[in-house]
Amino acid sequence: MSSSATTESGVASTRGESAARALVGDRAWTLAVWGAMAGWSAVLFVIIRNSYVNFREGRFDLGNMVQAVWSTAHGHPLEVTYGSTGEQLVRLGGHVDPFLALLAPLWIVWPSPLVLGLAQVVVVALGALPVFWLGRRHLGSEKAAGLLAFAYLAYPWTATSAAASIHPVTFAIPFFLFCIWFLDTERLVPFAVFAVLAMSTGELMGLPIAALGVWYALARRQRWTGGVIAAIGVAWSAIAISVIVPAFSGEHSMFFGFYDEVGGSPAGVLKKLFTDPGVVLSAVTEPHDLAYVFLLGLPLLFLFVLSPGLAAVALPQLLANGLSDFRSMTDPRYHSVAAVIPFLIAATVLGIARIGAPRRPLVASAVLLCSALLAVVVAPWPRALGMAPLGGRETLSDAHVKALSDAVALVPSGAAVTASNPAGGHLSGRRYVYTVPLLERAEWVVVDLDDPWVSSAASPILTRHPKVVRRFVQQLEGDPAWTKVFERDRVVVFRKTGS
Secondary structure, three states: OOHHHHHHHHHHHHHHHHHHHHHHHHOHHHHHHHHHHHHHHHHHHHHHHHHHHOOOOOHHHHHHHHHHHHHHHOOOOOEEEOOOOOOEEEHHHOOOOHHHHHHHHHHHHOOOHHHHHHHHHHHHHOOHHHHHHHHHHHHOOHHHHHHHHHHHHHOHHHHHHHHOOOOHHHHHHHHHHHHHHHHHOOOHHHHHHHHHHHHOOOOOOHHHHHHHHHHHHHHOOOHHHHHHHHHHHHHHHHHHHHHHHHHHHOOOOHHHHHHHHHOOOHHHHHHHHHHOHHHHHHHOOOHHHHHHHHHHHHHHOOHHHHOHHHHHHHHHHHHHHHHOOOHHHHOOOOHHHOOOHHHHHHHHHHHHOOOOHHHHHHHHHHHHHHHHHHHHHHOOHHHHHOOOOOOOOOOOOHHHHHHHHHHHHHOOOOOOEEEOHHHHHHHOOOOOEEEOOOOOOOOEEEEEOOOOEEEEOOEEEEEEOHHHHHHHHHHHHOOOOEEEEEEEOOEEEEEEOOO
16 A cells, blocks of 8 residues: 555544544533433332342332233233222222323333333433433533433432332323423424323323413413413313212222311312311421422522422422322322422523523532432432432341242232232232232232231221231131141241132
8 A cells, every 4th residue: 555545544534533523522411411311220220120129119009000001911901909999990090190001012022010110210311301402402501401411310309209119100200301391492292292191190290281381371472372281281180080080980089088188189178278278378388398398499409499480380299299198298209209300400400591601500510419419318329338218118138038039939920819018019910919918819828927018998008007917817827718838037828729
């Protein structure tokens, strides 16, 4: 090869390397955001898998979602075994979240509860994209936009929601962020797609859509379009609560009991607001309610107040949580925060846009730092250090985990089973799965004597009754129709051998 050819080749190579560096440089923050999403998803999935295999995820709530998805994949759309009565019902009689049916194809590909966990963390991670895009559009700085996308992932309540038991409303976190992005860019068709997806995750999810419509009408002067969006959102929640739930359950929502102190129903709350407003006011200003709002705002340095209109879209869910006397609804580590997170995050982005351009990257860095520091304490990461996370089930001994694993393995696939909550998370991929002390059609029973939580006709959630668990085991031991086939480390398995 001649020297001139060698020179030309070298020049071409140098130009190619320069072009590649320029391309990477232009997309550095985009690539960084995608990398952060992938890494975040991988870490959280490892945590979810660890919780599952070590029996820290139970029938409530993981197993409930697993059974609905399994039933859909096997020709019984959204059918579940109702925990307190043992009846076979369509899930829409409790929560109107048909979104679960969309996960059935994933179960067919990988029939494991872990596929639902993987789907949840990946979809929630995608919420970093609209945050990044909003930042680029309004902040004029890819750096600031990228830092806020990282802050969304570092926001402790994003991680705790994504790594917790599967809940349809958790998927709404990124769906709402995409809704905001498409409204912000005046693209109504993709907005409508994500609005429908968001509303399909729960009966109350129409209210944030309605509030988004009001925001769009006022902030963007699109009054007709915003009004239509608001009307559709209100209509969805009203129909879901007043028509769909009673149609599938035969009565009003079982969760109205969470609001007994303030009226016991949406109509009751409105009546109480006019007849005894002090009761309603005191219900949303209790110390734990105020602490809840503080913990939501602290990682974001309360910068969402600079965009009050968009931040106010979170009010419907905040009020629903605050009015409830079920304390977990005002704990930011739980899924009830799903319709709050996206609006506070997006309002933080728009709020920072009101700050002088030179300071925006610095402010975004402060939000990221504050979120990350708080996440170190309260997010799922302590599990990686062998510690139980705040609000999580205590770590079981290796011997107890092995006993539960061996017990679960004895139950044939598809057999009707009654199980304690920890074992129920592994046994819910079947048509009939009951919770101690219900028997109904059960042919097998798996009881963890160290787990005191039982189903009760008086409550839609598990209640703590260790004596009931012990009496249940004694009852089976004395029943000739049942044979004990396994007992180790306070885990027992019975098989029905008689009529």
